Amino acid sequence: MNTDQQIPKTLQDAIVYFSNPDVALEFVKNIRWPDGVVKCPRCGSVHVSFTAKRRVWTCEDCPKREQFSVKVGTIMEDSHLSLDKWLVAFWLMSSAKNGISSYEIHRALGITQKTAWFLEHRIRLALKDGTFEKMSGQVEADETYIGGRVRLMNAKHRRKPGRGTGGVGKAIVMGLLERHATGSRVKLKHVPNAKRPTVQGEIRQHVAAGSQIYTDALRSYNGLERDYIHRTIDHAECYAKGAVHTNGLENFWCLLKRCFKGTHVSVEPFHLFRYLDEEAFRFNNRTNVDGERFVKAVGGMTGKHMTYKQLIGATGGS
Numbered sequence: 001m002n003t004d005q006q007i008p009k010t011l012q013d014a015i016v017y018f019s020n021p022d023v024a025l026e027f028v029k030n031i032r033w034p035d036g037v038v039k040c041p042r043c044g045s046v047h048v049s050f051t052a053k054r055r056v057w058t059c060e061d062c063p064k065r066e067q068f069s070v071k072v073g074t075i076m077e078d079s080h081l082s083l084d085k086w087l088v089a090f091w092l093m094s095s096a097k098n099g100i101s102s103y104e105i106h107r108a109l110g111i112t113q114k115t116a117w118f119l120e121h122r123i124r125l126a127l128k129d130g131t132f133e134k135m136s137g138q139v140e141a142d143e144t145y146i147g148g149r150v151r152l153m154n155a156k157h158r159r160k161p162g163r164g165t166g167g168v169g170k171a172i173v174m175g176l177l178e179r180h181a182t183g184s185r186v187k188l189k190h191v192p193n194a195k196r197p198t199v200q201g202e203i204r205q206h207v208a209a210g211s212q213i214y215t216d217a218l219r220s221y222n223g224l225e226r227d228y229i230h231r232t233i234d235h236a237e238c239y240a241k242g243a244v245h246t247n248g249l250e251n252f253w254c255l256l257k258r259c260f261k262g263t264h265v266s267v268e269p270f271h272l273f274r275y276l277d278e279e280a281f282r283f284n285n286r287t288n289v290d291g292e293r294f295v296k297a298v299g300g301m302t303g304k305h306m307t308y309k310q311l312i313g314a315t316g317g318s
Contacts, residue, residue: 007291014091014294015084024083025055028070031298041073042066074301075122085109086119087298093123094297095290099259099278121311124274126300127281135178135187136208141215142177142249143194145170146260146272171269173256173276174202177248184248185284188276190269196220203228214244252283270313 008014018024033039038048038057045061056067071077076086089109092100105116147170174191177184187206191198199220203213204227215221217234224230231244239245256279260267267275285293 007295008091009289009291011088011091011095011290015088018084018087021055021083024087025070027087028083028298031295032070032074032302040066041068073303073305075126075304075306076301077305078307079119079122081111081115081119085111089116089119090123090126090297091290091294093120093278094127094282094285094293097255097282099263099275101263101265118308118311121271121274122306123297124278125304125306127297128274128277128300128304129187129280129284134208135176135185135206136211138179138212138214138243139207140177140179140246140249141175141199141203141207141213141221142246142253143172143174143191143199143218144253144256146173146257146267147171171272173272174199175249175252176203176206177252179248183284183287186249186252186280188280190272190276194218194220196223200224214246216246255279255283 006017008017018027029038030036037046038050039046040048040057040059040062043059043062045059047060048057049060050057051067056069058065058067070083071079076083079086089105092105092108100120102113102117102120105111105120106113109116111119172191172194174189174194176187178186189202191202196219199218200223203224207213207228209227211228213221213224213228213230215224215230215232217232217236221230221232233239233241233244233246239250240247256276259275259279264275281297282293285296288296
């Protein structure tokens with residue numbers, strides 16, 4: 001991105017700044033093509049011409065001289081929403097500590113709730129961290145259970161098979177937290193169970209061998225000593241013994257559940273991983289100011305695409 005380009009500092013600044021369509025276009029263009037060279041998203045050609053009146057480019061090398069906007073090749077493709085609405089939505093989702101519901105987006109932007117819901121899921125796709133870098137050093141591992149309390153459910157949902165106390169009938173989220181002096185970072189995954197092959201498989205996939213692993217006394221973690229320096233804390237006795245604790249993840253679970261209980265209220269299990277990506281993004285970038293976090297969020301939009309049918313599973317998409 002052009003370092004000379006202005007970055008809004010507050011939500012009000014962002015609304016005013018991006019209200020000019022040309023400014024919004026230039027902003028997104030500089031993030032998509034930071035070297036300043038516009039390339040055709042279909043063939044990669046740099047031989048393009050710009051039509052200012054329609055704010056589109058024409059590729060001279062495509063067989064049919066295909067036209068494309070700045071949205072093509074991003075999560076905004078095929079969207080009729082203007083760039084200013086997209087950018088304000090990016091700002092709201094990247095800066096709201098407890099998340100923001102589709103109804104809030106619907107009221108704030110003047111769009112339908114269904115459109116707001118689809119927009120939020122596409123932004124969550126942009127927030128997904130695609131890095132394969134493994135964690136190392138001191139790493140906490142823990143799991144939590146997401147779901148409503150059975151005693152507060154109506155009779156229809158209470159009678160569903162598997163409903164019970166504790167974690168019965170709830171979604172399981174596996175978390176890893178890498179401690180760091182400048183700010184810890186997390187990785188999250190919705191897992192089918194908390195059995196040994198599952199939790200240890202996640203640890204071995206995302207944590208470098210030889211690292212220090214801190215867990216609770218769940219027996220599923222037994223056996224990690226072969227590849228890691230494994231230390232456990234029994235919560236029936238205490239919650240910390242020096243550096244041996246999982247308090248970092250416990251604090252994060254509080255933030256995560258505040259999103260579900262206070263903002264989103266009801267999340268289907270097959271959409272859960274997207275909400276986890278959203279919360280992990282905000283947590284991992286919490287030391288940045290809103291403007292920096294916003295720019296990073298918008299920077300993740302390129303090369304990703306999602307249709308409404310894919311979102312609802314009508315075409316087998318996730």
